[in-house]
Structures are given as C-alpha cells and as structure tokens.
Amino acid sequence: MAKAKSNLSRGKLITLGVIVLLVVLAVFFVQDWHQLWTISSAPDNVPIVAMLFLVPFFTWLGIKQSRANDRLIEQLEEDPKLAKTHHRKAEPWRPGWAREIHVWPYLVRIEFLAAVIVTVVLFVWSITLNAPLEEPANPNLTMNPSKAPWYFLGLQEMLVYFDPWIAGVVMPSIIMVGLMVFPYVDSNPLGNGYYTLKQRRFAVGMFAWGFLMWILLIVIGTFIRGPGWIWFWPGQTWDHNAVVFDKNVDLHDWIATSRIGKALHLGFVSANPWKFIFGLIVVSSFYILGALFFHWLMTVDFKKLSLRPLRLFPQDAFEQKLLARTSLLQYLTFQFFAVSVLLAMPVKLLLRLALTIKYVWVTPWFNI
Amino acid sequence: MDEKPDQKETKQLTGDEKASAGLLEKVKEGGTALKQRAIDEAKTYKDVQDTQLWKSIFRVSHDRSDPRNRSLAVLSNVFLHLHPAKINRDAVRYQYTWGMGGITFYLFIVLTFTGVLLMFYYHPTKVDAFRDILYLEHDVPFGKLLRNMHRWAAHLMVITTWLHMFRVVLTGSYKRPREFNWGVGVVLLVLTLLLSFTGYLLPDDQLGFWAVTVGTNMARATPMLGSEGPFGIQLGMTQYNDVRFGLLGGSIVDSNALLRSYIWHCIGIPLVASIFMAVHFWRIRKDGGISGPAPVMLESEMKAVKKK
Numbered sequence: 223m224a225k226a227k228s229n230l231s232r233g234k235l236i237t238l239g240v241i242v243l244l245v246v247l248a249v250f251f252v253q254d255w256h257q258l259w260t261i262s263s264a265p266d267n268v269p270i271v272a273m274l275f276l277v278p279f280f281t282w283l284g285i286k287q288s289r290a291n292d293r294l295i296e297q298l299e300e301d302p303k304l305a306k307t308h309h310r311k312a313e314p315w316r317p318g319w320a321r322e323i324h325v326w327p328y329l330v331r332i333e334f335l336a337a338v339i340v341t342v343v344l345f346v347w348s349i350t351l352n353a354p355l356e357e358p359a360n361p362n363l364t365m366n367p368s369k370a371p372w373y374f375l376g377l378q379e380m381l382v383y384f385d386p387w388i389a390g391v392v393m394p395s396i397i398m399v400g401l402m403v404f405p406y407v408d409s410n411p412l413g414n415g416y417y418t419l420k421q422r423r424f425a426v427g428m429f430a431w432g433f434l435m436w437i438l439l440i441v442i443g444t445f446i447r448g449p450g451w452i453w454f455w456p457g458q459t460w461d462h463n464a465v466v467f468d469k470n471v472d473l474h475d476w477i478a479t480s481r482i483g484k485a486l487h488l489g490f491v492s493a494n495p496w497k498f499i500f501g502l503i504v505v506s507s508f509y510i511l512g513a514l515f516f517h518w519l520m521t522v523d524f525k526k527l528s529l530r531p532l533r534l535f536p537q538d539a540f541e542q543k544l545l546a547r548t549s550l551l552q553y554l555t556f557q558f559f560a561v562s563v564l565l566a567m568p569v570k571l572l573l574r575l576a577l578t579i580k581y582v583w584v585t586p587w588f589n590i
Numbered sequence: 591m592d593e594k595p596d597q598k599e600t601k602q603l604t605g606d607e608k609a610s611a612g613l614l615e616k617v618k619e620g621g622t623a624l625k626q627r628a629i630d631e632a633k634t635y636k637d638v639q640d641t642q643l644w645k646s647i648f649r650v651s652h653d654r655s656d657p658r659n660r661s662l663a664v665l666s667n668v669f670l671h672l673h674p675a676k677i678n679r680d681a682v683r684y685q686y687t688w689g690m691g692g693i694t695f696y697l698f699i700v701l702t703f704t705g706v707l708l709m710f711y712y713h714p715t716k717v718d719a720f721r722d723i724l725y726l727e728h729d730v731p732f733g734k735l736l737r738n739m740h741r742w743a744a745h746l747m748v749i750t751t752w753l754h755m756f757r758v759v760l761t762g763s764y765k766r767p768r769e770f771n772w773g774v775g776v777v778l779l780v781l782t783l784l785l786s787f788t789g790y791l792l793p794d795d796q797l798g799f800w801a802v803t804v805g806t807n808m809a810r811a812t813p814m815l816g817s818e819g820p821f822g823i824q825l826g827m828t829q830y831n832d833v834r835f836g837l838l839g840g841s842i843v844d845s846n847a848l849l850r851s852y853i854w855h856c857i858g859i860p861l862v863a864s865i866f867m868a869v870h871f872w873r874i875r876k877d878g879g880i881s882g883p884a885p886v887m888l889e890s891e892m893k894a895v896k897k898k
Binding site: 266268269272273276277280283284287288291294295298299302305309310311312313319320321322323324325326327328329330332333336337340341343344345347348349351352353354355356357358359360361363364365368369370371372373374377378381385386387389390391392398401402404405406408409410411412413414415416417418421422425426429433540543547587588 | 657660661663664670673674675676677678679680681682683684685686688689692693696697700720723724727734735737738739740741742743745746748749752753756757759760761762763764765766768769772773776779780783786787790793794795796797798799800801803804805807808809810811812813816818819820821842843881882883884885886887888889890892893895
C-alpha cells in the first residue's frame, strides 16, 4: 500500500509540474493572446482543443486501471496459493454475487443514458457554436493558410517532411495496413481483456507512440502552422507577409559541403551515380539501425539499465520469453512498419526542422 | 353499439304514444349500462401493458423481477437482439469500457437522421449548394441547429472512434480471437474519416473547397496512378486520366467533384460502412462478446507455442 501511495503522489507531482510549466511558458512566451484565442476558438478547431483534454484524461484512466491490475498480478505471482482462489480482477467480488447480470435492464439502461447524454451534449454544442461557413468557393482566391479538417492535419503536416506521394499516399496506406496487422504481430498472449502495462509494455508503448505522434502532428498543424505553412509558435502573431527562405539542402550536398566532408574529399557524393548509391546506403542503414533500436527497446530491462557501471543491453527475462514466441515473419513485419512509420516520421521531422535537410535519397524517379 | 336504442326509438315513434314513456326509460337504462360498461372497460386499459396493442408490439411482459422475461426482452427485440441476454457483471463498468464504440454507433445514427433531413434542403450543384446552406441557416426552421448538429456529431464521431481504438489497444482486446474484428474496425475508421472528408466539400465554401483541393492534390502524387507520382508519367498518366481525375470527375474541383462528393457522402460510403458495421457487431458476439474485464493471466501460466 505504501508503494501505491508514493506512485500516486509522483503522478500528481508530474501533472502539477506540467501544468506549472505550461503556465510559466504561456506567461513568458505568449506575445499575442488574441492570436492564440483566434486559433483555439475557431469552431472547427474545438474538437482538437477538446482532444488536448480528452487524450490525457483517458490515458490517465487507462494507466490507473493498469496500475491496479499490475499490483494484483504482482501479488498473485508472489503467492501461487492465492492465485488459485482469487477472482483475479481489480474489480470487487464477493462470494454469493451473481457472475452474470441481465442485459435488460443493467446494460440497456446505461446505453440509454449514454445516448441521452450524447444527445444533450450535441444540442448544447450545436446551440452555442455555429458550424463555420466561409465565402463561396473561389478557385481564384487561395485561402492562406489552406488547411484540411483537423483530423487530416497530421497528413498535411507530413507533407512538410515527405514528398506528397509518401505523405499523402504511401504513409496513410502503411499506417492503415500497419494497424490491421497489429494483432497478428503481437504474439503476447497476456493482457487479453484487461488493462496492464507490466505485461504488455512494448505493445502498448508502440501504439501510444504512434497515437501521440499523430496527435502531436495534428497539434502542430492546428496551432503552429500559419500563413504559408510557416512555423509560428503558439502566441506568436501570424504574419501574412512573412517569407521564409528555403535553405533546405539534400543530405548528400550537406555532407559534401560540410567542413568534414571537404576535408575528407567527399565532394563526389553530390554527383551521379554516387548520389543515388549514397542515398541507398543511408536509407538501408536507417532501416538496419532502426531495427536494432527497436530490438533493443523490445528486450531491454530498464531497471538494470545504467551508465555507470556501463550496462546498455541488460535483457529482460519476460520480454525474452515473448520474443521467443514471435515468429520470424511476425518480427520482420513489425520491424518494417515500426521503422517505416514510427521511426521514419520523427527522424525526418528532426532532420528537417533541426538540420534543414530536404531529402536523404535523391533518385531520378523519386526522392525520400 | 349505441345504434340499437336509436333504431328502437325511430320504430316506436311512428307507433303508440303510450309506449314512448317506456321507451325513454329504456333509453336511459341503456345509457347508464353503456356508461358503466365503458368505465369498466376503461379500467382494464389502465394497465397499458395488458392491452392487445401493447402485447402485439412487445411480445413479452417487461416484468422487472422475472429473469425469463428479462432475457426475452432482449432476445425478442430486433433492436436489442445484438446483445446477449446476460453478460458478465463487470462488463457494464464504463470505467473499463468507456462506451466509445456504442457512442460512435449512436452518432452514426444521429448523423444519418440529421443527414437525411439536410438532404431535403440541399442540391449538389454549383448554382444551388452554397445558397442552400444560407437558406438552411436563415430560413429553414431549426435549419441552423440541424446543420450544426450534423457538423459536430461528425467531429465527435472521429474523436469517439479514436478513443474506442485506444481503449481496445489498452485492454488488449484485439487479441485472439478478435484479430479480424480489429481489422474490420480499422476499415470503419477509414470510412469514418472519408465520410467526414466528403462532407467537407458540400457547403461549397472556401473552407471545403481548399481543404478538398489540398486533399485531392495529394492523389496526384499516387505512385503509378497519379500524374505527378513516381512512375506516373512512364505509365502514361496525365491530369486528365489519373486517379485524381477519377476522384473529382474532372481536372479541377468543380461541379462534378461536388456531385461525386455528395453521392459518396450520402449513399456510397454509408452503404459500405453499414455492411462493415454489421460484420463488426456480428463478430463482437461471435467472438465472445466484450473482451473483459477478464481475469488477469500470470506469466507463469503462459502456454508454450504450438509447433506444427
């Protein structure tokens, strides 16, 4: 119980810290509250503002129940006798209670209530907030910024980092197929039908990574991208005359013209056919390194991980067991989707935003 | 029933005068008897559930304490029959379920309802579309509310779909035997997004026009099928025959795009989505109902993988 208490207070501390940090950031860095308000109060942006609260809330709700189950699992693993007699749920149970209840009325009434509440919410929302209607469509007058509906802003934001055929066609397809194969590559039989983090650390982590990245891209697209799709920090005034000179360079040029590149006489990577070969090597090594990274993440025991004494690859026994259950096909399929989406997306984002790199692989047919 | 005394009256009037006094008595008597009968009958109607009309609609009594009737209430009702008669006592805990899947379906119903009403006032043509929205907002009774509800229910549906998926992942509910249903769900997610997107163009305003322009411009870059995508030119793609042309019914977002968008939005995608929903709900039942809250499994109980 003592441990549970300390966990709880830690969680509260973190929440408090984040709120304080946000307030401090807002007070010091928001120059234009009106701009921030204009963006957040745009009727079509209300859902994503709501998501900023809903996602943390439901994440918290999930983690809370996972913690409760994880404590129970720990307790039962230590006490096999109890494991045999325990009802094995964090939900209360007393002998004599019926295991099953009637759908009518116990479930139907909840559904009815939910429908009533949703209807009321919709009515209130619809009475207080009007659906946007702009000027009639005019092909001669480009909207600036010209934004897709909020749930597609993740895709639109991806256009900054990848060519349209990747951002608009390949990535969405890979994400869809990736979601569909998710159950088939997850070979872990535990955690079926109950919240847990302890038993499904990697699977939940990977999904949360993808989901949060998606939300983050939408938030960037909604709150940060202004006219000309230029980066304006929240609270910065949207300057419609702002011009950003495109200084982006391709990776091979960046290397060839860098000081180290010049010293090593690497100028040739900018010329054909080395350009092509160089890019191929970069992309292939990205896949190999990415796969190694995910493998490490999959199997590492975070508790034993330390820098002094140097222990970077301690293996987690349970995760090792899970890996042994995974077939080669499952493993490779997972690695493909993980590296292609979960890793490629943030890596390209950082390359573009921090190092102003445009393409890593330039070919006559396509650029990545 | 009350015709009899009348008939007698007309008969007697033509006959004896003396008989008329007795007749009045008879009519009065008949009247009180009829009144009493009506009162008695009305008393039996006090219990609505006892009437023939009620019993013909609801085949079973909704006696709250009778377990058999509780089961039949669900099993004999077409709207409820997707439910089992009984479920695990913990399966109704909304802290576990979040209810997002059900809410998503309810929102689909709300959207169908408001959408059909909106269709009465909307012409998918370049001349009328925008004016129809103005008409809806300013002249149609509750038109503004109708449009707002359709808009916000659509946005809410995207949110609830995502949260539903989030819950399914956190509880591992996509695992065996529900892998296939998760795939069906992913298709439904895509259809939800497409429904929302095709609806975006319909007001024919700047917002929708440019959102769809940006969206469909990406289709230009489809590998092999787009005029500006990798290997597109090599395969003879131009902006007049590529996949974007097929989506828009033209090379620009214009009247054909509006019509296509309208038909996909109102008929095509809802039809496909309904089929997938039917499969989705059917499979929930066939895969054993809601996944949990299930009893926790322990690491030591993991069975070895079967080798073929």
